[in-house]
Amino acid sequence: MFYRPEDGHGLPHNPFNAIVAPRPIGWIATRGADGQDNLAPYSFFNAVAYVPPQVLFASTSAKPDRDGTKDSVANIRETGVFCVNIVEQAMRDVMNISSGPWEREVDEFAKAEIERAECETIACSRVAGAPASLECKLTQIVQLPGEANFAVFGEVVGVHMREDCIVDGRFDVTTFQPLSRLGYRDYAIVENVFELKRPGE
Incomplete structure (x- = not known):
């Protein structure tokens, strides 16, 4: 099968x-200029550079009360900071609750009963x-082709690692089963x- 995205794929999904x-x-995790916390998962996410360490995530939809984007991007525009939290299998259900289309006044930490801590930097x-959290300062927001598509880049300025995830001096993913996103509703x-x-190594 071959298809051009502009022509459609003809499949149910x-x-x-x-x-x-x-x-x-x-x-x-973000906080608006009004002090309101927000937490939402994004699967268009990755690390993109070592020195200095940098990450990106992309937001691809909008809410009517957020000027063409979602709460996360809107908050980052206001404050210039965000925190990336790594999701483990044990947190899948509360992560899923935080993915809901909640209004901007909803604090997902409270709604999903997720314990929060204040960042250091x-x-x-x-x-x-x-298992790990990356404190980030915004470097740039890039508007991508298409409605409401934004790529957010940040420099990592602080790193939290859970103590049980450090084994023999390495951050060991086998200690917590990282959760990943596939297509559709699959993880x-x-x-x-x-x-x-x-x-050569």
Whole structure:
């Protein structure tokens, strides 16, 4: 099968997300200028540079009360900071609650009963029990082609790692089963980890 996205795929559901999978989930915590906390998962997320460490996530829809975007991007525009929390299998249900189309006044930490902690380097909450959290300062927001498509880039200025996730001096993903997003309503967990050495190493 071949299709041009502009012509449509003819399938009952869009296969694009399922093709580009698995994807890590960035559980993005933000705080608006009014002090209101927000927490929402984004599967268009990844690390993009080592030095300085940088990440990006993309928001691809809008809410009527947020000037063509969603709460996360709107808050970051106001404050210039955000925190990326890593999602584990044990937090899948509360993460899913935080993904709902809640109004801007809703605090997802409270709604999903997620314990929060204050970040160290930025004015923002983080998920207290997350395996890791990355405190970020905004570097740029890029408007992408298409309605409400924004890529948000941030420099990581603070890193939290849960103590039980550090094994023999390494952040060990086998200690907590990272959750990843596939297509449609499908998710997966990381259970089988193996090592490969690059040629020349």
